[in-house]
Amino acid sequence: MSTLFSPLNLIALVLFSAALAWRIYQVTRAPTLPNWAVTACVAGFAAAFLLQQPVLSDEVDALLGRGAARVANNVLLACALCALVIFFLGSALGPRRNRRVAVELAPLAAAITLMIVAMVLTPPELRGRPLGPSTIHDSGVAVFYLGAGLYLIYGLVACTAWIVRYLQVADRNLRIGLRLGAIGLACSAVGSIFRALYIVVAWVFGPVVKVLLLLGVPFVIVGGMLFLAGVTYPGVRARVSALRRRRRHRREHDALAPLWTVLVRAFPSIVLRTPPRGVHRVYYRRVIEIRDGLVQLSPYLDADFGEVVATDPEAAAGALKTALERHAAGEASDGRAKQVLPAGADDIESDVRPLLALSAAMDTGA
Template identity: 40%
Template structure:
């Protein structure tokens, strides 16, 4: 497998999952114009992929069947145009962005018209017998527009990244590197076509440069545009995992308090131990509910703790207080603060509750 095919396969493996991810995000915010544009960008990229295969996956300046080649390059030009629109609608007021989008459509339309005219005028012969001038004009038109669009997108990305959120800024910077490499790759493609049209031998280094610039730039583009959403989901997954762990670590404390005060449960559905241990759904809801129920239970048992004094560990005193409650000993009049955190945040509170819960687990063992 040569380098061209390898990079093409890698490009496809990254591209299609990224497109599916953007479509999913679009269903969550269907009125977000910028998200529509970035999804359309990846959709154009994905749609150009099979047309490139139909055209023989050729390297410039070699021609493939002209019709699939036309559709491939129209979609690639659409990719660049939607990229420009993504930045315009992200950074400018809607009315100004629309005006700029119409202006950007002028060179796009001109490039498509020239490529379509070349396609219509191309004789019905095998690709290797196509007129050199026709093939050169076709490729030059596409390459000039793509290089212009990619260079513009690079400038847009760098400018927009300055005022963006950290995750979006990192994604845009990665994408801008891809744009910069792609613009250089586009310039090398223009040079290849011009050298070929002039009838001179194309330097081997120039041919290799087109492969190792254009394809990696496409990969960086997909990664950069997908990074903010993926990073957000990774962060959400990290919080989900932390809540799941804390939920189960609070189990010993919650179980003892729930046995003493079942009426304080926020849910009236009986808890199935196996389902509770294995379920991965509703983690955040169950986590917050368990924290609240633990704190409520400690408030209820605190008068018994205050009556016992400060001798012994909190876990031992809590166990004794729960036994006193179970024996229906007279309830003391005043309570006391229990397991107070050092800070004011929920995480500080949960850490204290988890420490107490694990002390109970150790004492029971």
């Protein structure tokens, strides 16, 4: 149990959990083939990672027979990579993807069959044992690890190529995650190539070149971490942006209070009846009510009030107070609605900036 919760494993568990939670959330929002494929990919890698831990692999071997955990681990890795390839195919080929997806299942099925047959043909005392000098010269062990490795190399190289191709048209905010993912997959591919070379050299020619196996391990570990970081990055970035936007809306909602208060006092009817829920709705509701109040007061304002708000908020605050006093006194107005915000604002967020300045001026003047 201590091996499972080592510092490195804990980092991997956190990354896997974050990535899987984010992908499940995406599937619930849009259950499309690409979303399902990426979710299956992350789930497969996570399950394979857990099966690599002795505390779990020993239990699987005890239940299903020696070597079962090793087969399951490599099958999960192959399925996860196949799901990732299907994700890129589903995103790139559109309606033409079904036949291409079926084609991708053929090498996966061949690799899985080869791994199962090789494990069955492996002597019982060698089944499930790791790749190393004491096992590499057995044909069953060599074929098992070589078959698994060749499919991993194919899937990793294919996915890296797809990511590099997609980088050219990806959104700027998505490119960081894609680059991390591509580098991670490329590192894992390099590590798998080193391992395949180790197997071929030892099994076919005899010499055991340990450095090839030793070089492969760090590439695979670092590659897996980078890939997980790349998959997790868009979700983490989106969540951080959402939290920042939430804090900004709460802060600006409070900053608009002085302006909103005087307008509601003059025009109580601008307050919407339906109680708002959530920070964002409360914020947008306040902006809408302020704009409605300014429009109702606009017959008492000068025609250039919208431009004054943009250029001189203090002067606009003085004009607004004068207009409120005239309205409260029941004076006659010209009856014409005026432009109350600077021209050119094309969304509600653009309207907020001058309103914040006007509210601050109102608060200072008060």
